[in-house]
Every structure is written in C-alpha cells, then in structure tokens.
Amino acid sequence: MFEIWDRIVVNLNCFKNRLKMSNSLNEEVASVDPVRKEILTGARELFIHFGFKKTTMEDIAKKIGKSKSSLYYYFKTKEEIFEAMALEDMDQQHRIAVEIMNKEESVQDRFRAFVVSLFTHLILNKQEYSVFKAEVMENPFLIMNITEKRNAYMEVFLKELVLYGIRRSEIRELSHEEIDIWAKAINVSLKAIGSRLFLGNDQEKFKDHLAFIADSLFIGITKKL
Amino acid sequence: MFEIWDRIVVNLNCFKNRLKMSNSLNEEVASVDPVRKEILTGARELFIHFGFKKTTMEDIAKKIGKSKSSLYYYFKTKEEIFEAMALEDMDQQHRIAVEIMNKEESVQDRFRAFVVSLFTHLILNKQEYSVFKAEVMENPFLIMNITEKRNAYMEVFLKELVLYGIRRSEIRELSHEEIDIWAKAINVSLKAIGSRLFLGNDQEKFKDHLAFIADSLFIGITKKL
DNA sequence: TATTCGACTAAAACGATAAAATGGTCGAAA
C-alpha cells in the first residue's frame, strides 16, 4: 500500500530541479501551449469538484471536446495532469506573494508581507484546497511529488531571505547549517499553521492575527533591549 | 468515511476537560487500579506490535489471563483502552519534560529545556510512535480525541509559560488574544517540526540543532540591539 | 458489593468471483 521505494526516482528527479530552481516552481509552467492550458483548466474544475480518483480521463477529454487519446499527446499520465495543475496554482500563488513582498524594504516587513499574502490567498481559496486535503488521505504518493517540489522551493526562498537580512545586518550572523535548519523548520511550521489554524472552522478570528504570527516567528516574543 | 459530526460530542467533552486541566492530561491516569494498569501495559505491547485494528480484545484478555468480558468492567470500549494507553504515555512524557524544565530560571531556558526534552524522547522512542502514525492514516477519528486533549494541554501549558515570562518581564507585553494565538501557532509548529524533521530519515543531523530551533522560535533570528 | 466469566448477538471484516469501468497503447487518418 505504501510503496515508498517507488518514489526514489521521483525524489532524485526533484533534487535535480532543486539545483536549477530560481523563481518558479517548475519550468513547464512557462509553456503556453493553448491546448495544454485548456486541458489544465478543464481538469482543475473537475478535480476540485470530484477529486482525483472520481475524475476520469474521459471526463476531462469530453470537457474540452477532444478524445481521450489526445490527452496523452500532452501528458504522459493522469497523475502528471494533476501535478501540472497543482504546480501551476502554487506557482501563481508564490509569484503574487513575492511581488507584494518585494515592495518592502526590511526583512521583517518582507517576511510578514510574504506570509500574509500566502495565507490570505489560502483563506480566500479555502474550499478549492479542500480537494488536496482529501487527496492526501486517499492517495499519499500523488501529493508527495508536489509537496517535495514546494518544500524545496520554499526552503530555497527562505534561505535567500535570511541571507538578504544578514547582508542588511537585520538578522544576526548564522552558519549555513543554521540557516538551512531554520528554513526547514519555518517551512513546515508555516504549512502546519496554515492547515491547522486557518483551514479550521474559526479562520475569521485568525485572519487579523496573521501579521502577529509572522512577526513572532521571525523576531520572537522576547523583549528587545 | 469521515463522519466529522460524530465527533462533536467528543469535542464538547474535551472542552470541559480543558477547564479543569492543570498539570496532567487526564485525571484517570492518577487511578492506580492494578488490574487497570495490567490491561494497559498488556494492551500497549500488543498495540505497538500489531496496531489497533489487528489487536483483538481476546488477545488483550489472553495476555493478562482474564476473560474478554472482564476488560469491559474496566473500559467501555476498545478505543477507550487505546486512548487511555496513549494518554498515559503522553502524560509521563510531559511530566518528565516539565520536571526538567523547572530546573531552569529564565523563560528562554525553560522553553528550550522543554522542547529539547520532548523531542529527545520522541527521537529515542521513534519506532514505538510509528504505530500512531500508521493509525492516523487508517483510523483518523481514533487519534482525533487524543490529539484534541494533547493540543488543549499544550496550549494551556504554553500560555502559562508566556505569562510567567511576562511576569519576569522577559517577554514583551502581549494581549490575551495574542498569547492565545501564539500558543496555538507554536503548538502546531512544534508538532510539525517533530514529525517532519525529527521522525524523518536524517534525524541524526538534526538532533544537535534542537536547541537552535527552540531558541529561534522563541527569540527569533533578528539582531538584538 | 466488587469482580469474573461463558454464552450469546449484531455488525463488521473477509474471501472469492464475476462484471463493469478505466488508465493507457497503437496504428491510421487528417
């Protein structure tokens, strides 16, 4: 049921991506083939509505008025379609967050802006992401790939932010190992906070506290002397 | 499959517990009925070895040389046995952590000591907790109850720690709402860090960085002026 | 009164089997 070894190839592949990653989760997103885009948007709607399993290739094909076989001209597998769609979403989400963030000067403001933008998007599109949550349960390795890429991207992003802060001497000197572990810890923390606190039932209350969470993760809660 | 509404009663019950909670996850732990303890230790071994589902009431009964019906004199359901066992474990784990923590003076040292103790225990007993991880997948509502109680306890604990720090003026003045949200955020963050970073495959590397993680969550990574 | 047990039940789990649905391939056609 949990064939973890099947994923090794995938992870290696993902590691390669990690090296060349810059400001986009994957290069494929850049491709602008109209049919490809059509497939993706059609599939997205179905996936959000019915989930991964209940959405058949026939459904997707019918949705865009093409034959099932045509899909296989653009994508190797059904999983690839799902993955491409998910990455497209994340990519856009991150691009917006980075754009907003870059308007700020200090690291603290940048970090706050980034987190707030990310979570606001998450809260607004809450119901759309519910399909992911369900998918995680039923089909763990489907998401694993996407998660790996997202983690790799986020860690690189956070590390660069820290380096930026150190250059501006707003962040104290940290070893590479410390920066690495901080990025990892903050990444998983943000993810957990997002899914446990903001996708819960009382997200309205929390929306106002977004900035506070971002700040307290970054500057702590101790007294500044 | 996911009967969330069945859990409302449980959650309400849990909310009641939240009020009277002090330094123990549940009162029942205090009970020292020898047979009850015997059942729990017998069940623990079986649960760890075979998981919740594959361990039958017959097995547990045979293990302690009693009849199956006798178990029902002490516990209402099989789930209750599992829950009691899990809470007993957590209780002990927390008690140790608090004990170690109380040797420290400053909040920062206390927080660090608590986190380090908790995670060290987690790393050492890693394989025993793997049964929980598997159970979460197959039987989500079984763990939900335990998780709720643990969350409630942890949040209260963290809030008290913050108040202690404010009294000692080592933590800046925070509103009750801020303290509340900080406790929630740190709780889920710690849990995520624990399961994603320390239960992963490269926990050896991370063990040394425990203190750094605890500190950076608490005092941040910005420069102190 | 507090505790244990054997006999019992209702519901869920399991196994086997056949039928239907679905992911993916291939060669031809446009």
Next chain:
DNA sequence: TTTCGACCATTTTATCGTTTTAGTCGAATA
C-alpha cells in the same frame, strides 16, 4: 504535428456467503 477510434490489461465495484470480533447479559464467585 495533432487527433481519434479500437483495443488491452489492470483495477475497481458488486454480490454474497462465511468468519471474526466488539460489545451485552445474566449467573457465578469471592
């Protein structure tokens, strides 16, 4: 280069009869 219908192999679903197992109950024990 792109699309498609026909086709295959595998997985999923449905059914049903059997077995296992969580939980109950009244009697017995101490």
